[in-house]
Amino acid sequence: MKETGPLNAILEIKGLKAYYETIKGYVKAVDDVSLRIKSKTAVGLVGESGCGKTTLALAVTRLLPSNGRVLGGSIFFNGKDILSISEEEFRKEYRWKKISMVFQGAMNALNPVYRIGDQIAEAIIRHENVSKDEALERAKKLLSLVGIDPKRAKSYPHELSGGMKQRTMIAMALACNPEFLIADEPTTALDVIVQAQVLKLIKSLQQELGLTLMLITHDLSVVAEICDYAAVMYAGKLVESADIVTIYKNPLHPYTKGLVNAFPSIRGEKKQLVSIPGAPPNLLNPPSGCRFHPRCPYAMEICRREEPELVKVDGDHQVACHLVSR
Numbered sequence: 202m203k204e205t206g207p208l209n210a211i212l213e214i215k216g217l218k219a220y221y222e223t224i225k226g227y228v229k230a231v232d233d234v235s236l237r238i239k240s241k242t243a244v245g246l247v248g249e250s251g252c253g254k255t256t257l258a259l260a261v262t263r264l265l266p267s268n269g270r271v272l273g274g275s276i277f278f279n280g281k282d283i284l285s286i287s288e289e290e291f292r293k294e295y296r297w298k299k300i301s302m303v304f305q306g307a308m309n310a311l312n313p314v315y316r317i318g319d320q321i322a323e324a325i326i327r328h329e330n331v332s333k334d335e336a337l338e339r340a341k342k343l344l345s346l347v348g349i350d351p352k353r354a355k356s357y358p359h360e361l362s363g364g365m366k367q368r369t370m371i372a373m374a375l376a377c378n379p380e381f382l383i384a385d386e387p388t389t390a391l392d393v394i395v396q397a398q399v400l401k402l403i404k405s406l407q408q409e410l411g412l413t414l415m416l417i418t419h420d421l422s423v424v425a426e427i428c429d430y431a432a433v434m435y436a437g438k439l440v441e442s443a444d445i446v447t448i449y450k451n452p453l454h455p456y457t458k459g460l461v462n463a464f465p466s467i468r469g470e471k472k473q474l475v476s477i478p479g480a481p482p483n484l485l486n487p488p489s490g491c492r493f494h495p496r497c498p499y500a501m502e503i504c505r506r507e508e509p510e511l512v513k514v515d516g517d518h519q520v521a522c523h524l525v526s527r
């Protein structure tokens with residue numbers, strides 16, 4: 202697959218294959234994906250559950266579960282191939298220090314028996330040579346940065362609302378001043394008002410701290426809210442990527458069009474929302490040719506036989522569909 206995305210990349214993924222080994226064979230969760238993410242931008246990685254978004258993020262942070270295998274490709278961070286270095290070097294130099302992650306379901310990730318200030322301080326002490334007092338001071342500043350009164354550093358997780366827990370997890374992810382933040386479905390368990398507040402916070406932190414953000418979500422409206430670019434994944438493949446306006450105004454891949462049509466708008470004409478028929482395929486035995494063909498209203502004979510290549514349409518806009526590449 203060709204390289205995709207803007208130049209001046211902080212993260213460059215080339216032909217990545219991240220599979221899960223099972224007794225029935227390999228689940229091809231990320232299958233030959235290439236993606237470039239420009240420094241200090243916000244990129245939304247979008248797609249239905251099970252399309253490989255989280256696996257891609259876990260491969261970047263080298264946190265795949267024990268049956269996860271990277272069977273091909275490379276990941277460059279600021280030009281350094283981070284899959285070829287030792288786990289020791291990655292843990293010391295990259296994970297949390299340069300590349301950090303807010304995990305899915307993070308609100309349940311706080312330790313219930315430790316005060317939140319201590320938990321953030323511990324993350325700092327693990328990666329930096331600082332005293333406990335210094336780390337606690339930094340933890341308070343981080344809490345303040347995410348809009349929590351520093352006095353709450355003495356609170357236990359059960360004393361916080363859902364939104365405050367999520368803010369605490371974001372503070373923890375920022376503890377070692379990373380350059381690159383991955384947020385995996387950071388607002389899924391929150392109500393819409395708190396969701397909007399947390400998204401606003403993530404966007405303002407990204408801009409204030411000059412972070413590069415990879416936001417993983419199944420919700421295109423979340424991407425519209427805070428991202429500059431969108432990369433759409435389907436069944437382990439990258440099917441379209443472009444700046445956010447192009448994705449909304451001129452989506453070319455039928456799957457992206459389906460996502461956009463399923464997205465309600467409070468402005469403009471009222472329109473009927475259309476869901477994408479069918480379900481994503483089993484990635485143990487993905488469909489031949491284009492993996493979207495069993496659900497695609499435009500599927501042709503070639504789609505069942507040949508996998509479409511990702512082709513550049515215009516600027517940063519890239520699409521993998523025979524309708525475009527014919």
Ligand code: SF4
Pocket residue numbers: 454455456491492493494497498499500501504509521522523524
């Ligand atoms: Fe549909 Fe064919 Fe395009 Fe796949 S390649 S999205 S099946 S038209």
